[in-house]
Amino acid sequence: xxxxxxxxxxxxxxxxxxxxxxxxxxxxxxxxxxxxxxxxxxxxxxxxxxxxxxxxxxxxxxxxxxxxxxxxxxxxxxxxxxxxxxxxxxxxxxxxxxxxxxxxxxxxxxxxxxxxxxxxxxxxxxxxxxxxxxxxxxxxxxxxxxxxxxxxxxxxxxxxxxxxxxxxxxxxxxxxxxxxxxxxxxxxxxxxxxxxxxxxxxxxxxxxxxxxxxxxxxxxxxxxxx
Amino acid sequence: xxxxxxxxxxxxxxxxxxxxxxxxxxxxxxxxxxxxxxxxxxxxxxxxxxxxxxxxxxxxxxxxxxxxxxxxxxxxxxxxxxxxxxxxxxxxxxxxxxxxxxxxxxxxxxxxxxxxxxxxxxxxxxxxxxxxxxxxxxxxxxxxxxxxxxxxxxxxxxxxxxxxxxxxxxxxxxxxxxxxxxxxxxxxxxxxxxxxxxxxxxxxxxxxxxxxxxxxxxxxxxxxxxxxxxxxxxxxxxxxxxxxxxxxxxxxxxxxxxxxxxxxxxxxxxxxxxxxxxxxxxxxxxxxxxxxxxxxxxxxxxxxxxxxxxxxxxxxxxxxxxxxxxxxxxxxxxxxxxxxxxxxxxxxxxxxxxxxxxxxxxxxxxxxxxxxxxxxxxxxxxxxxxxxxxxxxxxxxxxxxxxxxxxxxxxxxxxxxxxxxxxxxxxxxxxxxxxxxxxxxxxxxxxxxxxxxxxxxxxxxxxxxxxxxxxxxxxxxxxxxxxxxxxxxxxxxxxxxxxxxxxxxxxxxxxxxxxxxxxxxxxxxxxxxxxxxxxxxxxxxxxxxxxxxxxxxxxxxxxxxxxxxxxxxxxxxxxxxxxxxxxxxxxxxxxxxxxxxxxxxxxxxxxxxxxxxxxxxxxxxxxxxxxxxxxxxxxxxxxxxxxxxxxxxxxxxxxxxxxxxxxxxxxxxxxxxxxxxxxxxxxxxxxxxxxxxxx
Numbered sequence: 001x002x003x004x005x006x007x008x009x010x011x012x013x014x015x016x017x018x019x020x021x022x023x024x025x026x027x028x029x030x031x032x033x034x035x036x037x038x039x040x041x042x043x044x045x046x047x048x049x050x051x052x053x054x055x056x057x058x059x060x061x062x063x064x065x066x067x068x069x070x071x072x073x074x075x076x077x078x079x080x081x082x083x084x085x086x087x088x089x090x091x092x093x094x095x096x097x098x099x100x101x102x103x104x105x106x107x108x109x110x111x112x113x114x115x116x117x118x119x120x121x122x123x124x125x126x127x128x129x130x131x132x133x134x135x136x137x138x139x140x141x142x143x144x145x146x147x148x149x150x151x152x153x154x155x156x157x158x159x160x161x162x163x164x165x166x167x168x169x170x171x172x173x174x175x176x177x178x179x180x181x182x183x184x185x186x187x188x189x190x191x192x193x194x195x196x197x198x199x200x201x202x203x204x205x206x207x208x209x210x211x212x213x214x215x216x217x218x219x220x221x222x223x224x225x226x
Numbered sequence: 227x228x229x230x231x232x233x234x235x236x237x238x239x240x241x242x243x244x245x246x247x248x249x250x251x252x253x254x255x256x257x258x259x260x261x262x263x264x265x266x267x268x269x270x271x272x273x274x275x276x277x278x279x280x281x282x283x284x285x286x287x288x289x290x291x292x293x294x295x296x297x298x299x300x301x302x303x304x305x306x307x308x309x310x311x312x313x314x315x316x317x318x319x320x321x322x323x324x325x326x327x328x329x330x331x332x333x334x335x336x337x338x339x340x341x342x343x344x345x346x347x348x349x350x351x352x353x354x355x356x357x358x359x360x361x362x363x364x365x366x367x368x369x370x371x372x373x374x375x376x377x378x379x380x381x382x383x384x385x386x387x388x389x390x391x392x393x394x395x396x397x398x399x400x401x402x403x404x405x406x407x408x409x410x411x412x413x414x415x416x417x418x419x420x421x422x423x424x425x426x427x428x429x430x431x432x433x434x435x436x437x438x439x440x441x442x443x444x445x446x447x448x449x450x451x452x453x454x455x456x457x458x459x460x461x462x463x464x465x466x467x468x469x470x471x472x473x474x475x476x477x478x479x480x481x482x483x484x485x486x487x488x489x490x491x492x493x494x495x496x497x498x499x500x501x502x503x504x505x506x507x508x509x510x511x512x513x514x515x516x517x518x519x520x521x522x523x524x525x526x527x528x529x530x531x532x533x534x535x536x537x538x539x540x541x542x543x544x545x546x547x548x549x550x551x552x553x554x555x556x557x558x559x560x561x562x563x564x565x566x567x568x569x570x571x572x573x574x575x576x577x578x579x580x581x582x583x584x585x586x587x588x589x590x591x592x593x594x595x596x597x598x599x600x601x602x603x604x605x606x607x608x609x610x611x612x613x614x615x616x617x618x619x620x621x622x623x624x625x626x627x628x629x630x631x632x633x634x635x636x637x638x639x640x641x642x643x644x645x646x647x648x649x650x651x652x653x654x655x656x657x658x659x660x661x662x663x664x665x666x667x668x669x670x671x672x673x674x675x676x677x678x679x680x681x682x683x684x685x686x687x688x689x690x691x692x693x694x695x696x697x698x699x700x701x702x703x704x705x706x707x708x709x710x711x712x713x714x715x716x717x718x719x720x721x722x723x724x725x726x727x728x729x730x731x732x733x734x735x736x737x738x739x740x741x742x743x744x745x746x747x748x749x750x751x752x753x754x755x756x757x758x759x760x761x762x763x764x765x766x767x768x769x770x771x772x773x774x775x776x777x778x779x780x781x782x783x784x785x786x787x788x789x790x791x792x793x794x795x796x797x798x799x800x801x802x803x804x805x806x807x808x809x810x811x812x813x814x815x816x817x818x819x820x821x822x823x824x825x826x827x828x829x830x831x832x833x834x835x836x837x838x839x840x841x842x843x844x845x846x847x848x849x850x851x852x853x854x855x856x857x858x859x860x861x862x863x864x865x866x867x868x869x870x871x872x873x874x875x876x877x878x879x880x881x882x883x884x885x886x887x888x889x890x891x892x893x894x895x896x897x898x899x900x901x902x903x904x905x906x907x908x909x910x911x912x913x914x915x916x917x918x919x920x921x
Contacts, residue, residue: 102734202742
């Protein structure tokens with residue numbers, strides 16, 4: 001019996017029934033007045049690292065195949081390669097930390113609308129079903145940043161089809177979006193969002209469950225001072 | 227004194243006679259349907275009515291959720307009003323049987339159900355006058371698909387369904403005997419001559435094993451054409467051009483009684499005694515197809531296939547009819563003459579299953595595997611049996627497998643070891659969530675392993691590989707010094723989880739300053755993990771010590787007070803190990819290992835756990851109750867999930883598994899699950915589980 005088998009035995013006895021895990025998704029966009037900017041996406045599973053490390057030792061969990069470290073790195077570099085080819089995108093970087101289970105992708109864009117299809121495509125590429133129709137736009141003349149997000153009813157129904165065990169995975173997960181600007185913000189339309197002291201950043205925190213269930217909408221129209 | 231003594235003796239005699247009579251009456255009364263199961267039955271499954279209804283009275287069953295559901299559903303579908311399962315006419319105090327019979331050409335699946343009131347049973351059949359025919363006290367009904375027959379008299383009901391083996395009819399020589407062709411696409415064009423029909427007629431049944439009725443079923447209300455194999459003359463060309471004509475042409479019918487092949491012995495007798503008439507019915511020339519016939523050719527192929535399938539179905543029906551007749555009308559040797567079967571029985575079981583031979587199971591399905599079929603992969607594995615027990619405290623499934631003598635002897639040698647008694651010191655029965663122990667004799671295992679492999683897989687690799695296998699096994703023995711290996715790993719091991727412990731773990735998260743700039747911070751949280759301990763006996767630690775030395779030199783291992791820690795970054799938990807008193811310990815709790823090291827481990831193994839581990843070569847226990855409330859709610863995923871989780875665990879009793887010592891040539895193992903308190907017995911508990919699950 002080697003160590004790997006040890007863990008497997010352990011997992012089957014205790015960890016499998018309780019797969020709820022906490023993870024964070026952070027989306028950061030820094031937008032300059034000329035419409036160019038940077039994006040950083042972070043997925044942080046560090047709070048659940050014991051479980052993730054254990055799951056990584058398994059071939060599959062609750063009927064889902066567990067990707068190997070190599071596979072994850074490969075997919076990440078595929079995403080980077082895809083981004084590099086995308087229109088208006090430059091300076092693409094990615095990091096992956098397999099001690100704490102944190103992965104990031106960052107890049108610069110010529111126009112914020114360049115992002116629109118990318119997020120969705122990356123998700124598809126990562127074999128994660130894109131769960132929303134969202135878009136970003138910036139109107140230079142009026143200095144208005146618009147984040148549109150529409151929770152699809154299909155998302156909710158698809159999600160409800162999952163077994164309760166699988167749903168539990170999302171229980172403690174959070175989504176945070178931060179938008180930073182060069183000019184101060186004069187108005188935001190989403191009451192759930194917060195404005196920083198300097199008035200140059202807007203943050204919105206929500207649980208992924210609320211997002212899926214449509215309880216919270218992350219749409220926002222942010223007006224910058226002219 | 228004398229008269230008193232005489233009196234006493236007389237009384238005794240009377241009592242004895244009474245007991246004997248009672249016994250005889252009982253025996254007579256309980257004339258069991260097992261006598262109707264032929265000795266060559268391959269699988270026999272039994273549900274023991276009397277044992278079942280000892281645990282649950284018929285009245286209780288009727289009032290149970292399952293009972294009510296069954297009664298209302300049947301009432302609804304038959305448009306009748308049933309209030310008790312006794313209304314079905316089944317004798318609930320006797321055993322019900324399922325058995326199957328295999329041959330190279332057909333498989334019979336059969337049920338034997340004891341009847342108490344045949345009239346009540348018939349009441350289940352709507353329009354009964356039209357559907358079944360009576361012959362003496364035997365009534366027969368053919369199910370609409372003609373694939374199954376139900377036959378009954380006043381004391382039993384017999385259901386049979388047969389399926390023809392495709393592999394048998396793939397052999398054109400055999401299938402031709404029955405007038406069946408193996409149809410491949412376009413095959414009708416490839417043969418210049420097609421033997422249209424061939425009939426095998428067995429004039430009189432050859433021996434007692436089988437009776438074929440010359441005119442099986444020809445009564446009113448019964449579908450006579452079914453037992454007549456229809457044989458039609460046909461010309462493929464015509465068939466293609468004028469499809470309508472064909473159906474009209476299906477007129478030349480001939481009655482054919484065909485005798486099914488039973489087993490090899492019978493088969494030989496059949497060849498010896500029966501008259502086989504092979505009579506080419508019509509011979510004709512077929513013009514080769516022109517390409518324009520493509521579609522028609524396909525249609526023709528489909529049609530041909532359907533015809534051949536129908537013939538097979540008819541043949542199966544003829545055989546089934548004869549088989550069912552035999553069950554009712556003739557005497558034959560029953561399965562009771564099979565010692566393997568009778569010894570597998572246990573009067574206390576609720577249900578039993580017996581399979582005559584694993585080797586034969588393999589051989590019977592083997593032809594379907596093609597060329598590998600004839601190899602006898604499961605050589606040495608005999609009958610298999612499983613028994614289900616239910617009582618006031620638990621469910622138990624007991625399984626047994628019969629081995630060939632050589633195999634059994636090998637296993638006996640391998641199993642000739644007991645678990646190291648010192649292991650038992652390190653179980654805390656109060657807290658233990660589970661354990662698994664096993665003990666084998668490593669030396670015997672290494673010596674016997676190549677032999678077992680050869681026996682099991684030797685045939686698979688083919689006779690020509692014999693020398694290579696021999697060479698391989700010799701090489702194996704040469705390379706391994708069995709004696710030396712068995713000193714390093716003696717062959718007994720114990721894995722135990724002595725409870726859960728929470729410990730602090732760090733993780734990375736983010737904080738945001740006034741301008742929402744992200745800052746990485748390290749936070750801590752509590753995590754509950756099981757404390758496991760794994761131990762195995764080792765007499766010779768030289769190799770281990772060398773490995774440890776190597777590990778320390780390479781920084782894979784660190785040491786503190788004779789307790790070693792494995793420095794493995796990928797591991798989600800810390801693993802420690804140590805060697806003490808000829809035992810190698812692995813564990814994730816440093817405190818546990820420390821207490822073992824300094825002799826302060828608090829031994830508190832219960833008597834049942836001790837017996838379970840010490841007496842068996844393999845044992846397993848899972849005690850869910852010790853998990854209840856031990857995992858913090860937030861780690862399970864919220865209060866609600868936690869509540870459900872704990873409730874489920876709380877309802878679970880202990881689950882045990884153990885292997886039994888080899889008795890004769892039989893290896894056996896038991897699995898049992900205790901039922902929670904507050905339930906009268908396991909059967910009632912099962913019913914309540916079903917009820918809860920369907921809510």
